[in-house]
Amino acid sequence: MHVTVYSAHAFEQPFLAAAAGRQHELHFVADRLGPETVALAHGSPAVALFTSDDASAPVLERLAALGVRYVAVRAAGHDNVDLAAAARLGLRVAHVPEYSPYAIAEHTVALLLALNRRLRQADQQLRDYNFCLDNLVGFDLHGKTVGIVGCGRIGGVLAGILHGFGCHLLGYDVQPNPQLVRRYGLRYVGLDELCAQADIVTVHAPLTPQTRYLFDAARLARLKPGAMLLNTGRGGVLDTAAALAALRSGYLAYLGLDVYEHEKGLFFQDHSHEPAADPLLDELLAQPNVLVTGHQAFLTREALTNIADATVANLSAWAQGRAAAHELRPVPPALQPA
Structure with a gap:
């Protein structure tokens, strides 16, 4: 099958080509899918998309x-x-529900440390030959309380890693996993209670x-004063401007992000030779904490x-x-979580 692969990055192309072998003819396109690039899929019964691609209703209609x-x-x-638009148009959609939860969990710990x-x-x-330690004081991770918001595969792997560090674990999830309670002593609580008790929220x-x-x-x-907040999930889960205000006030002591709510069109591309175009991100990056x-946690x-492998299996x-x-199919409104 001929497949147009949008947002095809150099780091992933060898893996996709190896998985496809002779089963599929992959046409790699560096551009993101959007209204102006739809025509590049001409002649392809399938497209492969990344998180930065625009698959809104108008674009799907043109595809x-x-x-x-x-x-x-x-x-x-x-x-x-x-x-919903895909279903209306008769388009079949599939995703890759999991891929090495260890990659994201371990990157989260890297940010934390x-x-x-x-x-x-x-x-x-x-690098400046300054060997003073006065402003580099940290804390022992052992014995700290970590709140994990979202205790699925990634959160579960992270719980195991943090348990090894000797952390006390709190969890919040719409579908609690009793195995995490038995294995790691994780305690499920309400989100507000988690925020109030955790030294670190991920x-x-x-x-x-x-x-x-x-x-x-x-x-x-509602976070504990002086807490650390980490987000390696999705950028839109966090109000970045509010987080910046909490950092400025000193209430939030640390912020680690692998995702950003305005990352589309920014991440995965080299903008180093262009004028800065995101004042919010610029101000965020200027903060020492x-x-x-x-968006490299998966990398x-x-x-x-x-x-x-999973993408090619779907195509095959x-x-x-x-x-x-x-x-993937649209979830009826009556079945969506409240």
């Missing part, structure tokens, strides 16, 4: 008019795809209408292999006239 019938999302998150031990400042000072929630700005100014004000990575060889199922293993 369908070109003869596209299948949409393979190379990620777990799919809030950029209008599933780098912020706590002030590694960015330490590295810069050392967010692994999907972006839905219910979780958008889950951490707004009011929720941030903030560490931002550009391990193992995860890229998982994503490529469709090519053979079967349903893909991980097809």
Whole structure:
């Protein structure tokens, strides 16, 4: 099957090509899918999308008019795809629900430790031959209380890692996992209680209408004073401007992000030779107690292999006239979480 792969990054192309072999002809396109790039899918019955692509109703309508019938999302998150419009147009959509939860969980711990031990400042000072330690004091992770918001596969792996550090674990999830309670002593509590008790809060929630700005100014004000907040889930779960205000006031002591609510069109591209165009992000990056990575938590060889294999498996199922293993359908309003 001929497949137009939008937002095809150099880091993933070898993995996708190896997984596809001779089963599919992949046409790699560096551009994001959007109204101005729809025509690039001409002649392809399938497209493969990334999180930065625009699969809104108008774009899907134009894809369908070109003869596209299948949409393979190379990620777990799919809030950029209008599933209701896809169903109306007869487009089949599938995603990759999981790919090495260890990659994201371990990156979360990397952010935590780098912020706590002030590694960015330490590295810069050392390069300037400044060996003073006065402004590099951190804290023991052992014995601290960590609240995990979203205790699915990634949150579960993170719980195991933090349990190994000797942390006390709190969890919040709409579907509690009793195994985490038995294995790691994690205690499920309400979100406000988690915020009030945790020294560190780490967010692994999907972006839905219910979780958008889950951490707004009011929720941030419920955090324990001096807490650390980490988000490697979805950018829109956090109100970035509110978080910046909490940092400025000193109420929030540390912020670590691998996702950003305005990352579309910014992350995954080199803008180093362009004028700065995002004042909010610029101000965020200027804070000494903030560490931002550009949506790279998933970026391990193992995860890229998982994503490529699952994406190709979805495409192969469709090519053979079967349903893909991980097809997505719109959720009826009556069944959406309150």
